Amino acid sequence: xxxxxxxxxxxxxxxxxxxxxxxxxxxxxxxxxxxxxxxxxxxxxxxxxxxxxxxxxxxxxxxxxxxxxxxxxxxxxxxxxxxxxxxxxxxxxxxxxxxxxxxxxxxxxxxxxxxxxxxxxxxxxxxxxxxxxxxxxxxxxxxxxxxxxxxxxxxxxxxxxxxxxxxxxxxxxxxxxxxxxxxxxxxxxxxxxxxxxxxxxxxxxxxxxxxxxxxxxxxxxxxxxxxxxxxxxxxxxxxxxxxxxxxxxxxxxxxxxxxxxxxxxxxxxx
DNA sequence: ATGTCGTGAAGGTCACGA
Numbered sequence: 001x002x003x004x005x006x007x008x009x010x011x012x013x014x015x016x017x018x019x020x021x022x023x024x025x026x027x028x029x030x031x032x033x034x035x036x037x038x039x040x041x042x043x044x045x046x047x048x049x050x051x052x053x054x055x056x057x058x059x060x061x062x063x064x065x066x067x068x069x070x071x072x073x074x075x076x077x078x079x080x081x082x083x084x085x086x087x088x089x090x091x092x093x094x095x096x097x098x099x100x101x102x103x104x105x106x107x108x109x110x111x112x113x114x115x116x117x118x119x120x121x122x123x124x125x126x127x128x129x130x131x132x133x134x135x136x137x138x139x140x141x142x143x144x145x146x147x148x149x150x151x152x153x154x155x156x157x158x159x160x161x162x163x164x165x166x167x168x169x170x171x172x173x174x175x176x177x178x179x180x181x182x183x184x185x186x187x188x189x190x191x192x193x194x195x196x197x198x199x200x201x202x203x204x205x206x207x208x209x210x211x212x213x214x215x216x217x218x219x220x221x222x223x224x225x226x227x228x229x230x231x232x233x234x235x236x237x238x239x240x241x242x243x244x245x246x247x248x249x250x251x252x253x254x255x256x257x258x259x260x261x262x263x264x265x266x267x268x269x270x
Numbered sequence: 271a272t273g274t275c276g277t278g279a280a281g282g283t284c285a286c287g288a
Contacts, residue, residue, distance in 0.1 A: 159288095
């Protein structure tokens with residue numbers, strides 16, 4: 001079967017529930033992973049997504065900030081949420097797919113990595129210190145639990161654009177949080193610790209420039225095109241051979257009242 | 271080049287996070 005998985009930082013799922021249902025109708029992913037839902041679990045717009053045919057929903061949210069969720073038309077058989085950095089700030093949820101066909105048994109890990117503030121120095125910026133510690137914990141999780149040993153997928157807003165062509169200007173971004181050499185190195189360690197394969201770059205290697213986020217502050221985001229590839233889909237080695245396609249839904253940045261991130265989709269033959 | 275968004279608590283706007 002063909003299995004399509006999408007990830008999207010929605011920047012408030014209640015405000016943009018209509019954009020989500022539009023995306024589900026137009027692109028029809030089997031599973032959508034959301035970040036920055038910014039709402040408590042009992043306020044999640046479950047009914048709207050069920051009505052759209054996505055009956056299996058797992059949420060891990062909190063009031064106002066962060067929050068992740070999985071919206072699926074394939075049944076989910078298990079759900080767990082990890083705590084990171086001794087905080088209850090709703091930055092991870094994992095589900096295992098249970099539907100018939102080849103999707104059964106695939107585990108999805110959905111992450112929202114801390115943004116890290118403005119100053120790329122952990123000695124003076126506790127948010128950057130938090131981001132680095134979060135990445136270290138992800139690496140230790142990868143070495144300890146071997147999350148990529150079977151058939152698994154890691155998605156999310158990782159808040160790092162690791163490659164030179166993941167940003168509009170490598171040189172001008174070297175001191176900007178999301179592309180500093182230290183963050184890129186630590187994200188590489190997370191990836192290597194478990195053997196994750198970057199799905200989108202497998203099919204669209206450098207030097208093609210790829211972005212998934214454009215700032216709200218740009219006067220004309222399309223004209224300036226100063227984007228960053230902050231949103232990622234990683235595959236376990238056991239799944240990487242199943243990769244059949246990828247898509248960055250760039251036009252979603254032009255929708256009315258958009259998120260500053262756009263959906264990233266992959267298709268697997270499983 | 272400190273630009274624009276979303277939330278929540280207050281209170282008719284601001285602080286905070288991104």
